[in-house]
Amino acid sequence: MKAKKFLYSQKTAPYIFALPFILSFIIFWIYPLISAFVMSFQDIGAISVKFVGFKNYGKLLKDTVFHTAILNSFEYMLFTCLLLIPFPMLYAVLMDGNLVKAKGLWKALLYLPALTSVVISGTLFRLMFSEYRTGQMNVLMVMLGLPAIKWLKSKVTSEIALLMLCCWRWTGVNTLYFMSGLKAIDKSLYESAEIDGASGWQRFKFITIPLIKPTTIYVLTISVYAGLSMFLESFMLWAGNSSPKNIGLTIVGYLYKRGIEKDDMGYACCVGVVLLIIALIINFIQLALNGTFKKEDR
């Protein structure tokens, strides 16, 4: 009776509601996160686990394949941010006004790629960028009077293929993020600015950009994270985790290669920890530049 009363009291209830989160946090987040750090200092064999201090980190510093992976991931992240923020923002602004007809249709079509799994989209793009003359991209090249290319065999052209895949999948999603951000802006601001004679560009620059900033920061953050931890796109585009001269290898791809394919968990966890540190640093710089730490204005 007493136990029941305790469980049903208003003081206990919130803890019972939050209990699944607390359990999940401990079991599936903080414990594996700590193990990632611990494992990164270990040499994990089939039978024995040996503590090796900073040996893995030292090896990682000199590992040129890892350097390639970091560069690839950085490059990919940078370009996806450059492509997947300004354009979706522009599209959202266009969609927000009365300018565009048949909005619903375009919205649904833009969103369509996000519904396909990475297996399907990766396979479609691999076939499109096939090195044969009959692959669509090469047909296009020939139509433009250019020679056919082995798209996925050299750095620059494969990067183009990867970025096109990424833009294809995420432009619609990011556009929707910006559209929902625009919805929250008070329309009367635009009207009064128009009465004061502000041009379309001025209204965009002085009203839209500042007021949509929370959305921009959010999209930027998820783009940075997704860009840095990209793996499956490259995995599917090259139909496996190996690409010529590692042109498609990413940080997570290397983690997978070391941890799962070569069964060197300690070293792979070290890769993971470095990824975490990079992600946190970038996120911190980005938030600092955006003035999130200064004060809560608004």
Add this chain to the structure above:
Amino acid sequence: MSEKNSPEMKKGMRVKHGIGSFFATLWFALISAVIIFPVFSGFLASFRPGRELIRRGLSINLDFKTMSLYNYKYLFTPNADSAKYWMWFKNSMVLTLVSVILTLLICYFIAYGLTMYEFPLKNFLFFLVIATMMVPFEILLLPLYKEMTQLKLMDTLAGVILPGLCGASTIFFFHQYMLSLPKELLDAGRIDGANEYYISVRIMMPIVKPAFSAMAILCAMGAWNNMLWPLMIFRSASKFTLTIGLNTLLTPYGNNYDVLIAGSMLAILPIFVVFLLFQRYIIDGMTAGAVKG
């Protein structure tokens, strides 16, 4: 748009507006065409023999002579490949249904606790929810994999679903949604003698229904297309989901491409239907995360 302008101005604006409108619409039509292109050519390819695909890549050549319903017929007649395919399909359905239902319920209750009550650990717990969003899942991949082996959850549905059950963004969304709801409703229920749990289910849940719709579609998309974690956990072919099953068909010899492309097209279908049904909730679902950076 401009009732107060003089007739001439109105006309001038309409013309200007008309041209702008034409080009803007044309632009979206063009991007949509580009976006549709890969899916459409995949769709065309699903009517051709897989060998053709390996030899020539995707092509939009509308040559009806080479096209047939063979691949789809093959998938719908009983044979070893189609049996495998529909098993993956069923597994994906089960995984999606179970994980969407459980995720929504659990995240709702967590968010309810964190929103509707004032208690000492409230802010700390909420901070932890946000903190879990700040770490890319891939970092936990290997330790979690090891942990699943120790917990004997390898190759089980529970092993795939459990780690993602308390999704931070889902909790966050429910929290944002419930913030705007009056807490007096709870007190009214208490005066009527209802206990805390009854209130959360019978009074609050119906009010939060739109949030459930918004999150259902996003969670369903995530679960249906989830690949990395199921790829790590599932070992036996009888448990594969569509994503990892289709992936096993990607052999360099291309002998399975008949099933692969037609199967891929069918795999988009269920989630596309869900999308069309819940489309209007998607924006709401996405807004929550972006309200506050």
